[in-house]
Amino acid sequence: VCVCEYGDEDLERFMRARGNDVQAAVELCRAEREWRRKYRPSAETPRLENNNDSSGDTQVTEEVMALLRSEKAVVGGLDKDGNGSIFVKTALHDKRGDENRVVVHTKLAVILMERALVTSRTGRIVLVMDMNGFGVAQADLAVARRIVFLLTTAYPERLSACYLLDAWLPFRAFWNVLSQFIDDRSRRKVHFVRSIQHVFLYSSDSIPQHFSSNKT
Secondary structure, eight states, rough: OOOOGGGGHHHHHHHHHTTTTTTHHHHHHHHHHHHHHHHHHOSOOOOOTTTTOOOOGGGOOOOHHHHHTSSSSSEEEBTSSSSEEEEEGGGGOOOOTTTTTHHHHHHHHHHHHHHHHHHHHOOOEEEEEEEETTTTTGOOOOHHHHHHHHHIITTTTTTEEEETOOOOOHHHHHHHHHHGGOOOOHHTTTTSSSSOOTBBBOOTTOOOTSSSSSGO
């Protein structure tokens, strides 16, 4: 890949993501471009593809549509800095009996990332995860590691911050394992919080309706 294909803002993102290591930033450019060539991400409302479609990873299945309808994860409004936002209710996740969940949740995450970036005024997003109800069924290391990959390789330096809301002991134990797969720069963006009031300028569009008022 030729770095001349990227604008200055993108090149700065790659450099920040790799600690100003030029060679590492070039490799990240290549990885990001290859991922986009293969995945063709879009913010458009997905539609079910014909079963004979050859788009591979981009194929939208009924499973993906069901996740979108479930509102397990949704795009919210802008935070106080103009970042787009994604809200996740982890209690609605269940890793049991779903061998295809990594692929399906990758597709869901890409759709939401693209939508949140369209609304963002900064080219970045915040991720708000409601950890209430987190237990064994939600401790899904495979999906979590895939999301880490997306945020660090497919969308480098697009994450402004990740807020873990009411993350009690069960998640803390899981975090001790997951954090080993996250680089130092990304770990510093993760915040354990009891409220997100300081993050958002509240309006009827800022916080998804199914996030209860006592989270604000």
